[in-house]
Amino acid sequence: MLGRGVNGTWSPGLARAHLNILELWAVFFALKHFLHFLQGRHVLVKTDNSVVVAYINRQGGTHSLQLHKSARVSHVPGVLNRGWISYHEEIHCTRERVPVGQHSLVCHFMKGARRKLPVSRPLIPLWDLSVVLDALSHHPFEPMEAVGMKFVSLKTVLLLALTTAKRVNDLQAFSIRPSCSQFAPGGTKVCLRPNPAFVPKVVESAYRCPTVELLAFHPPFSSGEEQRLNTCPVQAVQVYVSRTVGFRKAHQLFVSWATPYKCKPLSRQRLSHWIVEAISLAYKCRGLQPPKGLSAHSTRGMATSWALFRGVSLQDICAAVSWATPHTFVRFYRLDVSGLSLAQAVLEVNTPGSVLLLTGWICLWPLQAYALQEWSIFPIVKH
Structure with missing residues (x-):
């Protein structure tokens, strides 16, 4: 006109x-x-x-x-x-x-x-990470080579969500194409990339689809059975891919195991349901009531909070989860996972003949080490 x-x-x-x-x-x-x-x-x-x-x-x-x-x-x-x-x-x-x-x-x-009207967010974790990780290393999630495909799928997606702290849409975009998933010899690490057509929520300046590198998690096992039943994300992904290669019809990493959608790529909503179901099932396997209000996005805050508490720097955390500044983490995701409060630390000074120690293992690559924590009371031995 x-x-x-x-x-x-x-x-x-x-x-x-x-x-x-x-x-x-x-x-x-x-x-x-x-x-x-x-x-x-x-x-x-x-x-x-x-x-x-x-x-x-x-x-x-x-x-x-x-x-x-x-x-x-x-x-x-x-x-x-x-x-x-x-x-x-x-x-x-x-x-x-x-x-x-x-x-x-x-x-x-x-x-x-x-x-x-400040932002309202939970200050303490809604669910216990140690309970969930302990359940993932026992029946019905192990041994992964023999249990049902449902438990293999739930364990793999939850471990991947925890060790990468990625959003659900990022997890959904992972592909098993040869150019997108590569396992190192001996299962020491795996490199995962999303589908090249995937556009993430936060587009990084250096490259649009960064590579996620997971290293094998091998704490000092006390027995051969412990070594076989572990929470290594590399082993979980490797077993999951090998068990789905016979029936999958898509290059997307996570595919449905249930009829009538078996073999088909998983939607974001269904992937979120898998994560919530994995947490709930882990609680039930330990004889506990699952917490109310579980969400798939809670793994993001849980993973980053534990990583910070166990010594991973804020810069490494932000780089791993695509945050430009630490303000997003501090304002929306940081949880109090330290265990002891100031009041507890002061009052336990009066406990005779004992000291509270935190034992466990940690791997110092970003966001990939979540050892089971064991709070134990050890007597003080005087010489």
């Missing part, structure tokens, strides 16, 4: 209508307004509403052959709708030509709102 434009406001009656109806009315009123320019011409309407596109191209409710011949609609993604973006910015600028979101009064107001 050679730069011509028109705008207006909705009447009270139309303002209550559905957005798709308003988009259709907007096209109708625009065509009606410029009718004297459009007579005898073919019209191409560009809109970012797919319903409008389908309605007009499929002759809508009128099924008019004349309309179908005279008008065509093409869909424009919202992010590419530069005309709307510039118009939107124009009408939302202040007198000082400053965007509303950058105006000093708005910034002060939003800062005050954050202070009045």
Whole structure:
């Protein structure tokens, strides 16, 4: 229309209508307004509403052959709708030509709102990591070569969620293509990459799809049985891939084991359910009641909090989970996993003849060591 434009406001009656109806009315009123320019011409309407596109191209409710011949609609993604973006910015600028979101009064107001309504988050873990890891190293999750595919799948996805602290959509994107999954000789480590077409929530500047490298977790086992029944993520992924290679029909790492969706790629929702089910089942196997309110995203806070407590630097944690600054971790994810409070530490000074020690193992690569903790009372021996 050679730069011509028109705008207006909705009447009270139309303002209550559905957005798709308003988009259709907007096209109708625009065509009606410029009718004297459009007579005898073919019209191409560009809109970012797919319903409008389908309605007009499929002759809508009128099924008019004349309309179908005279008008065509093409869909424009919202992010590419530069005309709307510039118009939107124009009408939302202040007198000082400053965007509303950058105006000093708005910034002060939003800062005050954050202070009045601070972010509410749990301060203590909702579930016990040591209980879950202990259950994963016993029946019905072990031995992985012999137990049902359900338990192999649940154990693998939970270990991968804990040792990478990745979001569910990142876990879903892992692929078993030769270019995306590589095991080192002897099962010492595995390198996992997401599908090249995957676009993560946070796009890193160096490379879009970073490699996740997991090292084998081998604490000093006390017996051969302990060595066989362990929580090594590399072994879990290796066994899972070998047991699914015979029936899988997709390159996605996690595929469904249950009918009627067996062999098919797993959705994000189902992957989240797997993680929650794995935690709940681990509690039940230990004879405990699963906590209420479990979520798959809780593994992210649990993993990063334990990594910080066990000596992993904030820089390594942020790099592993794609956080630009530590503020995200401190504000939304950090949990109190230290065990002893100040009051407990002070009061236990009066406990005669004993000292509280924390024993366990830790591997110092980022986010991959979560040994079972054992709180034990040892007598003080005087010489």
